[in-house]
Amino acid sequence: MPSTLIYIYGPPASGKLTVATRLSELTGIPLFHNHLTVNAVLPIFAFGSPPFTEAVRAMRRGVFAAAARAGISLIYTNNSAWSGPDPRARFEEAGEAARAIMARHGGRTVFVQLCAAASALEERVANDSRQAHQKLVDVVRLRELLADFDASPLHPDDLVIDTGRCGPEESARTIAAALGSVVGPTLRPGGRRATVGWPF
Numbered sequence: 519m520p521s522t523l524i525y526i527y528g529p530p531a532s533g534k535l536t537v538a539t540r541l542s543e544l545t546g547i548p549l550f551h552n553h554l555t556v557n558a559v560l561p562i563f564a565f566g567s568p569p570f571t572e573a574v575r576a577m578r579r580g581v582f583a584a585a586a587r588a589g590i591s592l593i594y595t596n597n598s599a600w601s602g603p604d605p606r607a608r609f610e611e612a613g614e615a616a617r618a619i620m621a622r623h624g625g626r627t628v629f630v631q632l633c634a635a636a637s638a639l640e641e642r643v644a645n646d647s648r649q650a651h652q653k654l655v656d657v658v659r660l661r662e663l664l665a666d667f668d669a670s671p672l673h674p675d676d677l678v679i680d681t682g683r684c685g686p687e688e689s690a691r692t693i694a695a696a697l698g699s700v701v702g703p704t705l706r707p708g709g710r711r712a713t714v715g716w717p718f
Contacts, residue, residue, distance in 0.1 A: 521625035522547075522591040523582060524697065525616060527598045527609075528632035529667060530660055531639040533681040533689065534595040537632060540690035542593055545697070550581055551595040566602070575612075582616055586623035598631075599663040606668045613672050630693055631671045634682035636664055 524547065526534050535551050542549040555577045556565075563570035578594075585592050594616070600609050617627040639660060671678055677696050679689045 521586045521589050521620065521623075522697070523585075523616060523620045523625060523627040524591070524593045524630060524693065525596065525613060525627050526593065526630045526632060526693075527596045527613070527672070528634075528681075529599040529639060529664060529669070530597055532632040532634050533686060534597075534632055536686045537679075537681065537689045537693070538593045538595050540686050541693050544690055544694045545593075547591045547593050549593045549595075552578070552597065579615060579619055582619045583623060586620045586625035589625075599667045601663060605666070610672060628697065629672055629676040631676050631678045632681050632689070633669060633678065634680060636661075638682040639664070 524538075524541070526538050526541075528534055535553075538549050538551060541547070555574045558577065559570055559573045563573060582592070582594075596609075596612065598609055599605070602608070613629065620627045677693065679692060681689055684692065
């Protein structure tokens with residue numbers, strides 16, 4: 519079966535890692551979240567510096583390619599509220615690069631957007647679980663990122679889940695159900711067998 523990259527994206531505190539962790543438990547698909555690479559290179563390079571960006575990009579894309587070649591599916595999370603010049607264009611390029619890498623090796627990518635009201639994001643941003651992963655915990659910085667944030671999905675057919683209305687369990691099961699035709703046989707006994715096919 520071709521490998522599948524489940525690319526979960528959304529602004530800080532939208533619940534990406536929480537939902538992705540539960541999805542991994544339900545499906546048995548390994549989780550490769552973005553802070554694994556960020557935290558790996560932070561002791562060496564300053565956050566956001568050119569060598570930091572180069573190293574993080576190379577690590578992520580290398581894992582995508584290796585997984586696709588080996589026929590291994592992955593759950594990946596990525597923040598979609600980027601800073602710096604042309605943040606939306608750069609974020610779109612990162613998503614397209616991941617999709618292209620998977621396709622080049624016979625795999626596929628499923629995009630899932632998590633969103634929530636700004637008030638909900640602000641309530642969650644300083645949670646202890648975020649501090650443990652060295653994530654953004656500053657409400658002021660969050661507001662700065664959201665000021666010019668393009669919250670539209672990357673693609674018209676992306677699965678969009680409002681985590682302000684759906685808890686982590688419901689969100690993960692919604693994704694698992696949508697993945698049925700792609701990774702159905704890998705669902706663990708504790709997970710619900712999917713009944714909804716992905717629209718592609």
